Amino acid sequence: MTENRPSKPHSGRPNPSGRQSPSGRQNLDPHLERYAARTAGMTASEIRALFAVASRPEVVSLAGGMPNLAALPLDTLSAQVAEIIAEDGLVALQYGSAHGVPVLREQICEIMALEGIKAHPDDVVVTVGSQMGLDMVTRLFCDPGDVVIAEGPSYVGALGSFAAYQAQVVHVAMDENGLVPSLLREALDRTEKAGRRVKFLYTIPNFHNPAGVTLAVERRAEILEICRDHGVLVVEDNPYGLLGFDGQTYPALRSTDPDNVVYLGSFSKTFASGLRVGWVLAPHAVREKLVLAAESATLCPPTFNQMIVSRYLATHDWKGQIKKFRENYRERRDAILSALDQYLPPGCSWTKPDGGFYVWVTVPEGVDTKAMLPRAVTARVAYASGTGFYADGFGSRQMRLSYCYPTPERIREGVRRLAAVLESEMDLARTFGNVSARQIQGPPNPSPDTV
Numbered sequence: 001m002t003e004n005r006p007s008k009p010h011s012g013r014p015n016p017s018g019r020q021s022p023s024g025r026q027n028l029d030p031h032l033e034r035y036a037a038r039t040a041g042m043t044a045s046e047i048r049a050l051f052a053v054a055s056r057p058e059v060v061s062l063a064g065g066m067p068n069l070a071a072l073p074l075d076t077l078s079a080q081v082a083e084i085i086a087e088d089g090l091v092a093l094q095y096g097s098a099h100g101v102p103v104l105r106e107q108i109c110e111i112m113a114l115e116g117i118k119a120h121p122d123d124v125v126v127t128v129g130s131q132m133g134l135d136m137v138t139r140l141f142c143d144p145g146d147v148v149i150a151e152g153p154s155y156v157g158a159l160g161s162f163a164a165y166q167a168q169v170v171h172v173a174m175d176e177n178g179l180v181p182s183l184l185r186e187a188l189d190r191t192e193k194a195g196r197r198v199k200f201l202y203t204i205p206n207f208h209n210p211a212g213v214t215l216a217v218e219r220r221a222e223i224l225e226i227c228r229d230h231g232v233l234v235v236e237d238n239p240y241g242l243l244g245f246d247g248q249t250y251p252a253l254r255s256t257d258p259d260n261v262v263y264l265g266s267f268s269k270t271f272a273s274g275l276r277v278g279w280v281l282a283p284h285a286v287r288e289k290l291v292l293a294a295e296s297a298t299l300c301p302p303t304f305n306q307m308i309v310s311r312y313l314a315t316h317d318w319k320g321q322i323k324k325f326r327e328n329y330r331e332r333r334d335a336i337l338s339a340l341d342q343y344l345p346p347g348c349s350w351t352k353p354d355g356g357f358y359v360w361v362t363v364p365e366g367v368d369t370k371a372m373l374p375r376a377v378t379a380r381v382a383y384a385s386g387t388g389f390y391a392d393g394f395g396s397r398q399m400r401l402s403y404c405y406p407t408p409e410r411i412r413e414g415v416r417r418l419a420a421v422l423e424s425e426m427d428l429a430r431t432f433g434n435v436s437a438r439q440i441q442g443p444p445n446p447s448p449d450t451v
């Protein structure tokens, strides 16, 4: 995953005349001149734009990263929800504190202990998913033009928050063992020499979204040390940490450097994403500011949802439930890896995740995954093209395949279809050179939808 980067395209403000878009077309938004400058960085992610087509039933979607909730005990949950209303309804349906429900914050500390973190419940701030945590942390630390260092590729939602606060992202490449420390050091030196202010390293150490790799344990202390040496905070985003396929966990960065790491956690992948409950564990000094930021964003996270999570943790075998999730995901990971081996043409390579939801595929020179996507969708398979996971236009030879949601049979069929599209792109590339700029008519002979 080491890479040569293209020069950085710059996204400017919307046309201040408010009448014509940069394409020269008439702009129909009468408010265009009123928007704050920061909205220039707010664009729909490629992934979101894809959802509409990818969710058509005939399309095998390897695009979205929706958790597979089929194993949840819905009867138990519905009884628990009814109990909460019956026993504690007037609390559950009332405003709460911006800090979060105290008993849940204690339970969150027990969960983080599984990855070596010793924390006090006072330092946990409950959020509306870890996405809100990301947004708040960026709001607290980033002025326009500040630099955030992030792995290349990185999580789309994080890139969205960084853009919304006009932070510039400098990507650092990974290999199969995650972020490369020497490249991190170089990037920090280079950025500082250029007179830029680096505010934090944003990293997803475990079962990376989208790369599917995990930061080697031996690298963790070195990365913390590099960040300390450069006076740079670490933001550790860990929604997949308990989804190691062999039940393995890794020591959180936060566990060895509590004063310099802000840790983001979530119940979205280990329980239920729709409840929107996550948390931030901040160094003590940052905690108060986070609570204030949370208050101004939402007043408080939903009390009812926090009580559902808390009761579930207190009364259900939640570790057993996570084991079921892991088994589901492992079965799907096995399906996708064997299908990639069987079907993908020579010249393609991919990561081998041992947890989480994603495989990161690199295709041969001459194939552009973004340009290929409409042809793949016509052939009834969808993926997320690599460019969405970079802030700087890189990633056109990469794609993310999510294996978390479809059945193993659908995954295999999806990869088979994808391979046919790829073969045809590679043929064209061999014949005519890079196909990204070319209009190609129709998909490569789709077969009937058999799966």
Ligand SMILES: Cc1ncc(COP(=O)(O)O)c(C=O)c1O
Binding pocket: 065, 128, 129, 130, 131, 132, 155, 157, 204, 209, 237, 239, 265, 266, 267, 268, 273, 277, 278
């Ligand atoms: C790396 C990463 N961070 C954060 C999030 C957001 O999670 P949440 O549902 O807790 O907001 C996701 C969701 O896919 C993710 O993959």
